[in-house]
Amino acid sequence: MCLRNAIAAPARGPTLAETVVAKLREDIVSGALPPGSRLLSIRKAAEAFQVSKNTIVEAYDRLAAAELVAARKGSGFVVVFAPDGTQRPKHVTEAVDIASLLSAQLDQDFQIRVGDGRPPPSWTEQSEIRRHLASPGRSLLAESDAYGSALGFQPLRQQIASRLGAQHIDARDENILTTFGANHALDLIIRSMLVAGDAVLVDEPGYYPLFAKLALAQVRMVGIRRNPDGPDIADLTAKLISERPKLFFTQSLGHNPTGGSIALPVAHAVLTAALRYNLVIVEDDPFADLPSPSIHRLATLDQLNNVISVGTFAKTLSASLRSGFIAARPDRIAALAELKMLTTVNSSGHIERLLHRLIAEGHYDRHLKRLWQRIESASSKVQEKLHLGGWATYSDQTTGYYQYLLLPEGVSDLDLARDGAKEGIFIAPGSVFCVDKQTPLARGIRINVSRADDPRFYDFLLRNL
Incomplete structure (x- = not known):
C-alpha cells in the first residue's frame, strides 16, 4: 500500500477481542494477575467486559498463543507468565495441572454439576443433621481450646476404632490418627513413606487428587488397570515384578470414578501379591460407614498388618468439616503423628468433639x-x-x-x-x-x-x- 493511501485510509480502532486482550495482558504483565491465577469463566468474563462469549473465547485463545495463559483440563484458563521471569518448578506445574478438575469443581458457576465428586449439601449438612452442626446451649470445656494430642481427640479415636471393630477390623485408639480429611491423610502418608523417584502403583482410572499429590512429591506413578471387580491381578503382578513399587494406592468400595467394588477373590489375590513383593497397600475408604451390602475390603482381610486404611467424614457427613483419619499399625501411626505435629501441629479439636457427639448420640x-x-x-x-x-x-x-x-x-x-x-x-x-x-x-x-x-x-x- 502506498503512503498516500495509507494516510487516506481511515484508522481502524481495536476490535473488542483486542481490547479484552490488552486489558488482561496489562494485568498479567504488571503482576496484578500472578502465575496460577484463574481467568474468569467465559460467561463471567463476557458479563464483566460486556461482550459476547465468542469474543472472550477469541481473546483467551490469543493470550494462550502468546504463552501468557494456558488452558487447563476442566478448569478454563490459568496465568502461566511470570513478570519477574521466574516460573514454577516443573513438578509443581504438573501437580496443579492434574488437579485442574478440582479447581473447576470448586467453581459455583455450573448449573448442573453431574461431574462433581461430592454430594449436594441437601444430602449432607443441609439434611436433618444440619440442626446438630451448631451447639446451642452446649458449653465446651476450657481445655478444648488447647492443641491437645497430635494423634487427635482420644474419645473420637476410640469411637472410630469401635466402628472399625463393627466392620470386622480389630483396632484400638492407638491404631487411629485423625486428620483434616482424606486428602490430608494421603499427603501425610506420601511425605512419611516416599521420596522423590520412588515408584508407586495407583488405580487406572483412579483418584486424580492423589495423582496431583504424587506428582508434587516427584514420585513415579504406575497405573494398574481397574476392572469392574477390582484391580487387574495379571497387570498388578507384572508391574510388581518390573517396577518394584513401595506403595499401592487403591479404593475397594465405591471406587472413584468407576463406582465398582472389589470382589473377595480379587481382594485375596491383591493381598497375596503384596505380601510376596513386600508392598504396602494404602486403601482409601470414603464409603466404609455406609450400610451397604458389600463388606469386602483389604483392611478387613489384612487386619491393618500390611494395609493402611484412610477414612473420611467428607463424603458421608460434610465436606466442610474437613475431618478424616488413618488406621494402621501403631508404629506407623506414631511416625505419621510426628509428621502431623511438624506440619499442622494438630487437627481441629472443636470439629472432632462435634463428630464425637454426633456419633455418641446416634445422629450419625x-x-x-x-x-x-x-x-x-x-x-x-x-x-x-x-x-x-x-x-x-x-x-x-x-x-x-x-x-x-x-x-x-x-x-x-x-x-x-x-x-x-x-x-x-x-x-x-x-x-x-x-x-x-x-x-x-x-x-x-x-x-x-x-x-x-x-x-x-x-x-x-x-x-x-
Whole structure:
C-alpha cells in the first residue's frame, strides 16, 4: 500500500477481542494477575467486559498463543507468565495441572454439576443433621481450646476404632490418627513413606487428587488397570515384578470414578501379591460407614498388618468439616503423628468433639441410613436412564456416588466436557482420572448419581453421543 493511501485510509480502532486482550495482558504483565491465577469463566468474563462469549473465547485463545495463559483440563484458563521471569518448578506445574478438575469443581458457576465428586449439601449438612452442626446451649470445656494430642481427640479415636471393630477390623485408639480429611491423610502418608523417584502403583482410572499429590512429591506413578471387580491381578503382578513399587494406592468400595467394588477373590489375590513383593497397600475408604451390602475390603482381610486404611467424614457427613483419619499399625501411626505435629501441629479439636457427639448420640448412624437410601434410589434411576439411552456403564454393581459412562468410539471426553461447560453442565472427563491418557478407559465420564437428576443432562447426552 502506498503512503498516500495509507494516510487516506481511515484508522481502524481495536476490535473488542483486542481490547479484552490488552486489558488482561496489562494485568498479567504488571503482576496484578500472578502465575496460577484463574481467568474468569467465559460467561463471567463476557458479563464483566460486556461482550459476547465468542469474543472472550477469541481473546483467551490469543493470550494462550502468546504463552501468557494456558488452558487447563476442566478448569478454563490459568496465568502461566511470570513478570519477574521466574516460573514454577516443573513438578509443581504438573501437580496443579492434574488437579485442574478440582479447581473447576470448586467453581459455583455450573448449573448442573453431574461431574462433581461430592454430594449436594441437601444430602449432607443441609439434611436433618444440619440442626446438630451448631451447639446451642452446649458449653465446651476450657481445655478444648488447647492443641491437645497430635494423634487427635482420644474419645473420637476410640469411637472410630469401635466402628472399625463393627466392620470386622480389630483396632484400638492407638491404631487411629485423625486428620483434616482424606486428602490430608494421603499427603501425610506420601511425605512419611516416599521420596522423590520412588515408584508407586495407583488405580487406572483412579483418584486424580492423589495423582496431583504424587506428582508434587516427584514420585513415579504406575497405573494398574481397574476392572469392574477390582484391580487387574495379571497387570498388578507384572508391574510388581518390573517396577518394584513401595506403595499401592487403591479404593475397594465405591471406587472413584468407576463406582465398582472389589470382589473377595480379587481382594485375596491383591493381598497375596503384596505380601510376596513386600508392598504396602494404602486403601482409601470414603464409603466404609455406609450400610451397604458389600463388606469386602483389604483392611478387613489384612487386619491393618500390611494395609493402611484412610477414612473420611467428607463424603458421608460434610465436606466442610474437613475431618478424616488413618488406621494402621501403631508404629506407623506414631511416625505419621510426628509428621502431623511438624506440619499442622494438630487437627481441629472443636470439629472432632462435634463428630464425637454426633456419633455418641446416634445422629450419625441415623443420617447414614437416610443417605444410603438416597444413594440406592438415585443410583437405580441413573442406571435406568443410561440404559434407556443405550449407553454403557463400566460397572452395574456400584456402591457410593459414582457411575462411569463409557463413551462411543470417536467421542472425546475432553470435547464433551468443553461442550457441557458451554451449556452450564460440569462434566468430569475420564482422562483426568488416568495416568495413561491413551488407555481405553480414559474415554469415559464420571457421573455423580446424587447430582444426575436433571433432564437437561440426559438431553445433552442424546445430542452429543
